[in-house]
Amino acid sequence: MAQVHQFDAIVVGAGGAGLMAALYASRGIKTAVISKLYPTRSHTGTAQGGIGAALGNLEPDSWEWHAFDTVKGSDYLGDQNAAKVLATEAIDAVIELELMGLPFDRTEEGRISQRRFGGHTNNETKQPVRRACHSADRTGHMILQTLYQNCIKENVTFFDEFHVVDLIMNGDRPAGVVAVEIDSGELHVFQAKAITFATGGWGRIWQTTSNAHTLTGDATAIWLRRGLPLEDLEFFQFHPTGLYPIGVLITEGVRGEGGVLINDRGERFMERYAPTIKDLASRDVVSRAIYLEIRDGRGIKGKDYVHLDVRPETVNRYLAEAGEERRLTAEDVINKLPDILDFTKTYAGVDPVKQPIPIQPTAHYAMGGIPTNLNAEVIRDGSETVIPGLYAAGEVACVSVHGANRLGTNSLTDLVVFGRRAGQQMLDYCKNADFVALPDNPTAEVEAELDRIRNASGSVRGIEIRKKMRKVMMDHVGVFRTEDGIQKALDTIRQLQDDFRNNLSIDDHGYRYNSDMLEAWELGALLDTAEATALAALERKESRGAHSREDFPKRDDENYLAHTMIYSEAGKLAVRFDRPVDLSLGYEPKERVY
């Protein structure tokens, strides 16, 4: 029989969003964080360039500009009320992080330093604005460390290396979660009045990705299995600059410091695609431009990559051309981008001060996920019916702030702003709420599935399934998409799901630290999330933000200015566009020009 624990509030996930929620909730109620990784291993720690907030420390800026840029960046699919919450609360949230001890880089006046990032502009001049607050190129590392340190200070309870594999529902109410204690392999039940999921993204669906091996869509799969809807999954961001060929991220901050993209002919091609802000256009725009350059044979040496050039002589030439006073020195590159230098030297043998960096787009960020309202409360349909006691925050959640395309630095902002809201909401909710009774034998279903995997003795190794999934999704549900391609991907994924269920082979039949079994379970989660993603991509017959249909190249506001809701009904997926987009700030959808 599984061990049962009881807490007022449970947070699943110990990245930026989870830790922020836990800090707030633990101030008043008995709270525990459950994480399959040690908290400091979470992927928030890899975020590089910065966290967006209109502090205006170096030049005029305002939350209105930040909100508008976010909406425009989202290709008008982001909810405008959510963009307002993000942009206004960002300022206070970043100050809060500093007051918690976060060592931001400093301006000459000793304030938080800020840099440029794609899509963030002065709305009057249309020029890039310095809005990304940074700590060298390890801003996410500093956020994760600072939040974890504060959790230690406040004695927050952690269950490290506990892998959550199910959400326990009693009727339509959440009662708790089931987790595998990785070390022992035993199941634990965590009963709670309030539960926040903050489990991050699922970039591992695609072949080339900036995402960690552990970003596997566990929560999205659990949602589908529990008959709960997901939102906007077809919008998955491909970041323009992944290091070629492995996909490790090279922050947009490199372009923020003046770096430019160059094709095989030595052209700064973004001048053609985004005449005003060029290399600092939104990510979807830049990734498509790179693909088109490569497709037209202008990749470097005809291969699948282009160059990101941050050599001071190149940068300064373009700065001079643009009539800017600012100049970049080799020292600036070394001081402001130390980790980038380390990555490019280690993984590509390239010194960015002397050589251009080979880059290609890399699967990076999930705009969609678990649908929530502005209070991080999970909703069960397009009319925003709340599931009391259930919350989601961070990359796994879809509020939706980011719509069809997220601006750089807005995810870290999202984590702290909505993580905080989730924590505060749990605190308020638990004051009057009771535990929902656990159903009989709450672990039965997932236990059977884990036993099936542990003892699987078919003929297909997980790696074969994983490789095929990642390739077909990269080829057909990537930067550019067509009906035929997506359908092919969907058919392949369904075939692979069948292999996974009926023909899997596993070597490790034990209990203790059985990562063979847990990786296979994660593969199942990836497959289910991939299926829902492909289906959503198939049904949205328009091009918007990161979802680019070659057979429907235009945005179609008449039919698709709405969120995609993916329902799981009796084991079958159904897509409906029944969650309207909030337009309350009055930004009318316009053509996006950068």
Added chain:
Amino acid sequence: MKVTLRIRRFNPETDQKPYWGDYTLDGVEPTNSVLELIHRVKWEQDGTLTLRRSCAHGVCGSDAMRVNGVNRLACKILMDGIGVKDGDTIQLEPILGLPVIKDLVVDFEPFFDHYRAVMPYFVPATPPPADGRERIQSQAEREVFDDTTKCILCACCTTSCPSFWASGKYVGPAAIVQAHRFIFDSRDGAAKERLNILAEPDGVWRCRTIFNCTPACPRDIEVTRAIGEVKLAIKRAE
């Protein structure tokens, strides 16, 4: 090229004691990381092989292990980086000084206990500014502790230290690095408490300046220097 991984194996459910397992891989590229090779063994040959990993690019601190006898992050060591040639063998073992759970996975709890013991969190010296804004810190003040903010708690330093091997009670280099990060932060007010903790018998004075820790750090933190600065601060405070 062909490369053999010789891996220290131990499964608590089936093995009385650890043993060496040899796994040969063909088609290894000079740009492959040790982590990629371990994954190939796990995914293609023996799924029971167990390790921790996540980010695969040297920032999450999951996959510290002994690679040919020295502490490294498996994801940050490439074949050409350690001069591996066709037919070579790479030896992989769990880091030393922490109990082995299974294969390359060790129990991190003692390591995190030491970390938690040094007050690894910000204790503000002053109340928040009345204007509701951030605290002011000059670029020069920020620079003083920059190096130690890079720590990812991978344990490469601590588990390379002979003093830590000799006594697991020693807080170890990583915990000192973490304390350094706050002791030298101009905004922090608890330097004294931390220095008192580190002046205890199991604190900094167990460091014999053997220097194993500095080359072991995958983040290029000058660990020995940070420890030296803490020692000096304790002496000054006496």
